[in-house]
Amino acid sequence: MDYNHDVLKEQASARIRQFAKTALVISVLFFIGQTFLYLRRIIWNLAYPNPLPGMTPIGYPTGDLIVKCILTDSTLILLTVLFSRLRKTGLPFTQTNSILLTAAGILQGLYAVLPAFFWLGTVLRYNAFSEPHIYLQFFRPNVMNYLSLSFCILLLFLARTFRYGAALQQESDETL
Amino acid sequence: MSKQITNKNTAIEKLKKGSLLTAVICAAAALADLYGAFCSVYICLSDQFGMTAGTRFQAVEIFTAFVIVAGIVLTAGIMFFRIAGNGIPFTGQTVRSLNIIGILFMLRAILPPLAGTLISGSEAFHIAHPDLFSLIITGFYTVIEGLMFLFIANIIHYGSMLQLESDETL
Numbered sequence: 001m002d003y004n005h006d007v008l009k010e011q012a013s014a015r016i017r018q019f020a021k022t023a024l025v026i027s028v029l030f031f032i033g034q035t036f037l038y039l040r041r042i043i044w045n046l047a048y049p050n051p052l053p054g055m056t057p058i059g060y061p062t063g064d065l066i067v068k069c070i071l072t073d074s075t076l077i078l079l080t081v082l083f084s085r086l087r088k089t090g091l092p093f094t095q096t097n098s099i100l101l102t103a104a105g106i107l108q109g110l111y112a113v114l115p116a117f118f119w120l121g122t123v124l125r126y127n128a129f130s131e132p133h134i135y136l137q138f139f140r141p142n143v144m145n146y147l148s149l150s151f152c153i154l155l156l157f158l159a160r161t162f163r164y165g166a167a168l169q170q171e172s173d174e175t176l
Numbered sequence: 177m178s179k180q181i182t183n184k185n186t187a188i189e190k191l192k193k194g195s196l197l198t199a200v201i202c203a204a205a206a207l208a209d210l211y212g213a214f215c216s217v218y219i220c221l222s223d224q225f226g227m228t229a230g231t232r233f234q235a236v237e238i239f240t241a242f243v244i245v246a247g248i249v250l251t252a253g254i255m256f257f258r259i260a261g262n263g264i265p266f267t268g269q270t271v272r273s274l275n276i277i278g279i280l281f282m283l284r285a286i287l288p289p290l291a292g293t294l295i296s297g298s299e300a301f302h303i304a305h306p307d308l309f310s311l312i313i314t315g316f317y318t319v320i321e322g323l324m325f326l327f328i329a330n331i332i333h334y335g336s337m338l339q340l341e342s343d344e345t346l
Contacts, residue, residue: 005341012334019327026320092331093338153198158328160194161265161335164187168266168338171184175345 013090020086027083031076038069064118071111078104093165101162105155112148188263195260202253209246213239230303233296237304240288248280266335274329281322285315 045062082100220235255273
């Protein structure tokens with residue numbers, strides 16, 4: 001029974017290593033692609049702050065783009081580190097992995113919420129504070145990024161699960 | 177050893193609270209998706225919107241997408257409710273739920289345009305999606321999300337073996 005248990009654990013660990021290898025490649029590609037796209041838009045905004053007639057403006061203010069670029073790249077770097085650790089060891093439940101997931105979750109939460117606050121700040125500069133409908137627009141899907149908010153919740157939940165798993169892993173190692 | 181038990185109990189309590197909140201959010205999201213599906217059916221069947229082949233295709237696509245996403249968040253909500261009950265995420269049922277969510281994400285990439293094509297025809301597909309490249313990219317992202325959930329399911333499966341070992345030791 002114990003032998004079977006160890007064999008099954010080894011097989012699960014090997015499967016995790018295989019998945020982690022694919023995830024690592026995908027996250028590196030995403031990192032390169034996202035950085036290139038953001039930098040292209042930021043450089044365009046800086047080069048053409050007042051678009052000429054006939055030219056399409058990029059749309060987002062430069063500060064907003066820089067913050068989004070930093071948050072996206074930081075999240076992807078943390079996930080790349082996590083996947084490379086999983087690829088090496090095949091053991092997901094460690095305190096370090098839990099911390100990496102917590103940090104990535106917090107960054108995704110900031111990505112969801114910070115641009116909405118920037119938008120609110122820009123709008124409040126030109127509108128009176130006494131117009132309550134402006135605050136409700138904060139929650140519109142094109143202002144608040146609900147996809148990033150869902151990723152934030154998922155990553156934070158996984159971080160807690162990994163912390164519990166780390167306690168079980170430690171127990172298992174000490175029993176052995 | 178007692179510090180380990182305290183750590184485990186603390187982790188279980190935190191998981192229970194977090195799971196309950198997430199389950200409530202999932203339930204609300206499922207209701208919102210079902211409402212969206214109902215609205216797309218109403219728009220499709222109603223005479224007042226002047227439906228063309230392309231817009232009918234899009235309405236069917238949106239309806240299928242909403243139904244699949246409602247299935248995803250409902251499965252997730254049931255999983256989180258179960259975890260909120262006992263605070264233990266590493267069970268076979270959790271692994272099965274995550275596998276179902278992963279497969280539903282992959283179906284989300286394929287079924288909506290397929291359903292639209294079956295009901296409205298291939299001409300309507302070209303009207304609704306003149307830019308095939310962006311449809312493929314969106315589908316690719318959705319498949320990646322599905323694979324991510326299958327990856328998480330494998331990790332939880334490993335955790336369920338640790339949990340079984342821990343329960344047998346106790």
